[in-house]
Amino acid sequence: MANLLVNLLIATLVGYFTASLLYIANLFTGNRSRVATYVTIIGFLLNTASLVVRSLLTGTLPLGNMFEFGLFFLWGIVLIYIIIEFKYKMNTVGVFVLPMATIFIMWLTFSQDPTRISPMMPALRSYWLHIHVFTAVIAYGAFAVSFALALMYLIKDQLILMGSKSKLVKSLPELKVLEELTYKIIFFAMPFLTLVLVTGAVWAEYAWGKYWSWDPKETWALITWFIYAVYLHIRLMMGWKGRKSMILAVVGFIAVIFTFVGVTYLLPGLHSYA
Amino acid sequence: MAIIAVASILSTLVPVAPNETRIFVKAVLALPKILMLLLCINLLFCTTRRLPGVLRKVTQDISLENEEDSFQKNSYDTFKIKDAVSHENFIENYFKENKYKFKKKSSGESIQFIAQKGKLSLIAPHLLHVGLAIVLIGAVFGSYFGAEGRLSAGVGETAKVPVEVAENMVVKVNDFKTIYDEHNNIDNWQSDLTVSVDGKEPVQGVTKVNHPFKYKGVVFYQSAYGYFHTVSVETGMGEVERTIRNRAMDKMLSSVLGQFFVIDKAKDGVNVILFETHDKYKSIHIKKGETVEFPNGKLKYLGTEPYTVLTVKRDPGTSIVMLGFLIMSLTSFLFWIGRYREVRVTLDRAKKSMMLKVSSKSKAIKEEIIEELTSKK
Numbered sequence: 044m045a046n047l048l049v050n051l052l053i054a055t056l057v058g059y060f061t062a063s064l065l066y067i068a069n070l071f072t073g074n075r076s077r078v079a080t081y082v083t084i085i086g087f088l089l090n091t092a093s094l095v096v097r098s099l100l101t102g103t104l105p106l107g108n109m110f111e112f113g114l115f116f117l118w119g120i121v122l123i124y125i126i127i128e129f130k131y132k133m134n135t136v137g138v139f140v141l142p143m144a145t146i147f148i149m150w151l152t153f154s155q156d157p158t159r160i161s162p163m164m165p166a167l168r169s170y171w172l173h174i175h176v177f178t179a180v181i182a183y184g185a186f187a188v189s190f191a192l193a194l195m196y197l198i199k200d201q202l203i204l205m206g207s208k209s210k211l212v213k214s215l216p217e218l219k220v221l222e223e224l225t226y227k228i229i230f231f232a233m234p235f236l237t238l239v240l241v242t243g244a245v246w247a248e249y250a251w252g253k254y255w256s257w258d259p260k261e262t263w264a265l266i267t268w269f270i271y272a273v274y275l276h277i278r279l280m281m282g283w284k285g286r287k288s289m290i291l292a293v294v295g296f297i298a299v300i301f302t303f304v305g306v307t308y309l310l311p312g313l314h315s316y317a
Numbered sequence: 318m319a320i321i322a323v324a325s326i327l328s329t330l331v332p333v334a335p336n337e338t339r340i341f342v343k344a345v346l347a348l349p350k351i352l353m354l355l356l357c358i359n360l361l362f363c364t365t366r367r368l369p370g371v372l373r374k375v376t377q378d379i380s381l382e383n384e385e386d387s388f389q390k391n392s393y394d395t396f397k398i399k400d401a402v403s404h405e406n407f408i409e410n411y412f413k414e415n416k417y418k419f420k421k422k423s424s425g426e427s428i429q430f431i432a433q434k435g436k437l438s439l440i441a442p443h444l445l446h447v448g449l450a451i452v453l454i455g456a457v458f459g460s461y462f463g464a465e466g467r468l469s470a471g472v473g474e475t476a477k478v479p480v481e482v483a484e485n486m487v488v489k490v491n492d493f494k495t496i497y498d499e500h501n502n503i504d505n506w507q508s509d510l511t512v513s514v515d516g517k518e519p520v521q522g523v524t525k526v527n528h529p530f531k532y533k534g535v536v537f538y539q540s541a542y543g544y545f546h547t548v549s550v551e552t553g554m555g556e557v558e559r560t561i562r563n564r565a566m567d568k569m570l571s572s573v574l575g576q577f578f579v580i581d582k583a584k585d586g587v588n589v590i591l592f593e594t595h596d597k598y599k600s601i602h603i604k605k606g607e608t609v610e611f612p613n614g615k616l617k618y619l620g621t622e623p624y625t626v627l628t629v630k631r632d633p634g635t636s637i638v639m640l641g642f643l644i645m646s647l648t649s650f651l652f653w654i655g656r657y658r659e660v661r662v663t664l665d666r667a668k669k670s671m672m673l674k675v676s677s678k679s680k681a682i683k684e685e686i687i688e689e690l691t692s693k694k
Contacts, residue, residue, distance in 0.1 A: 102500065162498075162500070162502035162503070163502075164503075165503060165504060165505045165506065165525075165526040165527070166526050166527065168504060168505065168526075168527065169527040171527075223681070230652065230653075231653075233649065233652070234646075234649035234650045234652065234653070237645055237646060237649040238646055238649070241642045241645060241646050244638075244642060245639065245642060246527075248635065248639075249527050249528070249529060250526060250527050251538070251628075252465070252529065252536065252538040252540075252628045252630050254635070254638055254639075255456070257346075262325050262349075263325075265325060266325045266326055269321055269325070279678070
């Protein structure tokens, strides 16, 4: 079963990598083919199968450590991307999201040990874990897609400022569309990020007797919440649009990544298992 | 908020020593909390000032009664139309299809519409601010009127709850056990307790990780556990019986009559690691009643009893904080209703004109509505 998991992870990696190449090729050739989308869906199904196999191996939902949450997080990113692509008919976003997914699964497969199964510690054996992590997957997955859109905006904006007439400028969606979609996705994800903080706090109260301990993971999740709250405030209340707000969307996702990876390695605390 | 984010980043990066005394470090750690408090005070003032007006608008029923006055006050855009009757149907259908709440009034040659949508979104930011402020108020309240402490006791023993948490409250530990799942992994740790105040009304309860026990406002959390190992050591210096207290998973070095050893709970007995002048001499698993020998004597294992460590807390602010969290969670989804917009339309049959005013904080929404309502040729 452990070998099957490794094989599925490698197959998912191949799927996402192939999709990345196809999306990049589409961007530069102007091809409107949907093959890249179908390959992404196959990769996503393999990603789902990896989660199922991991669940069978652990005997519970795979949410207990960094590898398991990472696999679920990746699943969330690609799921949100597929929904966005079908809803807004915008497959150029795949040029940025799929390479990100490829790097992510490479890191999970080769730097973490997918075959290592450790029993879940008693504090994690709670239904709050499912609610807390599931809301995090939705929020962080959506923020990853908003990050890709913000990057596209900044690249296109920079190329226009430089007077570039390259094919890339024409192939990328209009700045207004990228800006609006980034906002919509952050607007959608923000309540879930609030739920991540709230469910984590309620659970901590039950498990540790403290709803807030200023643990680095908690503090960084709060920092992320503040960054996105600032983004929404300046856009809604002060009417800031364009470059400044897009930079903030990028900074927000950097905070998400630091909360997930950086805090675990650099600032250990109560959440040292994740 | 940006400053709070920066201050919070700093607070996680500064190295903190146990029992930190440096003023600079303490200031860095306190800064985000102080700023959060200031933000909440600011939010409360802002919301208190604006909430009554918003509530009035939200609870007020949609009306065309004073529309003549509004017509005078508001600047309308005027568009030419071909046929007022078909336009009237078009506008009515538009409001119905887009789920607007609307009213219509005909008087003489004019037909007036007023339509609103997303009223609840007006209140959402204020409720979110209130929720956040309630969380902070609860936290401050708890820090002033709450208390926390720890107690530990072996099975069959009693321990006093720290007096700052509850006066004259005593806990008797009836049992402590480790619960295993079907794969033989640790599922939980459970303490069976009897709690009483002044020896009256004893109440029995169970506390385990994620399932605290509550009694008279005091919450008991399963925090840690350990073992009392009783051993008898015999060396050239004599023979002595000792009970060694070891916290679980914490392999502490013990010394009895000059003999150093580590004793650790294992299945059906204990693991003993003997040391000879700082070097590991022997590691052995022994059962109750068995003896292990070393160059200058012997150690006999007499038995093990578990003890439990409980965190006890009395925090009247927790319910307030949870209420704040609930408000924050619910209202954060209220934003999804969409931004508030109000549309006023007056059709003039005689002049074949449509006067239109769209109110919304979003320019994009305004433009979209105007475009859609003027799309009929």
